Amino acid sequence: MSGLEMRELECFLALADELHFGRAGERLYVSQSRVSQLLAALERRIGARLVKRTSRRVALTPLGERFLAELRPAYEGLASTVDRARAAARGVEGTLRIGFQGTADARLMEAIAAFQTRHPACLTEIVEIPFADPFGAVRGGDVDAAIVLLPxxxxxxxxxxxxxxxxxxxxxxxxxxxxxRASLGAAELAGTPLISATAPAPAYWRTAHAPSDTPAPSVRTLQEGLTLVAADRGAMLLCRPTAEYHGRRDVVFVPVEGLPDSVLGMVWHRDGETARVREFARALTDGSAEA
Incomplete structure (x- = not known):
């Protein structure tokens, strides 16, 4: 690796794509003879021919083919790393995709407004995620972070x-x-069928939002759950803002005493933390501190 020149690698990659010294030079904004010099230097460094050239055609040697297969993903990974560093140096730009579960409440919208004011070069997209799959959109890369119900x-x-x-x-x-009823005690829900989420929501998460041993249907979406509630197939626990947002004439929302409060949290993948994600987390934290 001593003295390795990136320009030699770029020259080889361009030549492998074009299979023509002149076109490779045009792509790199250098002369055809400079392409030949860079290739020769790389071949001396490796100790074998990577490209064979005749008066009619240019082709990679078998070693050149193997070298290309290993070099290209490594080079593209390095280029991506440099691009991300440049973006971080310029500030928070690009697009931030935020998923939300249930209802995009006032606190979330205030955080989005604060984030946009601080970082006008970053576009914020808001995506609803399924009730029964609180973590799938983050894992799948569909969103950069998500606002989900705890735990x-x-x-x-x-x-x-x-x-x-x-x-x-x-x-x-x-x-x-x-x-x-004006309100209920938590113990009164023990024998009540509570509608829960289906998989892939984890079992611990489903139990937290339907703490009852009485059999009840499970649903994929919040609307499915409320439809079953209206049909008197079971009851469903919801936080107060979600209940207010989804109010309907055939469903009544009764406060429950003695249950832990419903709490939201921002989550992101451990491998997906970016400056955008960190700055949005800061906007949420600042909003919580002011509340």
């Missing part, structure tokens, strides 16, 4: 700011025995 106990995810602690309510049909 979060995923070793590959980072839990950032925690906010919006809200009282729990239970959604029941207008025909349900609880519909006329």
């Amino acid at each position: 979060v106990a995923e070793p590959d995810l980072v839990l950032g700011p925690v906010f919006s602690s809200e009282r729990q309510t239970v959604a029941v049909s207008v025909r349900h025995a609880f519909a006329g």
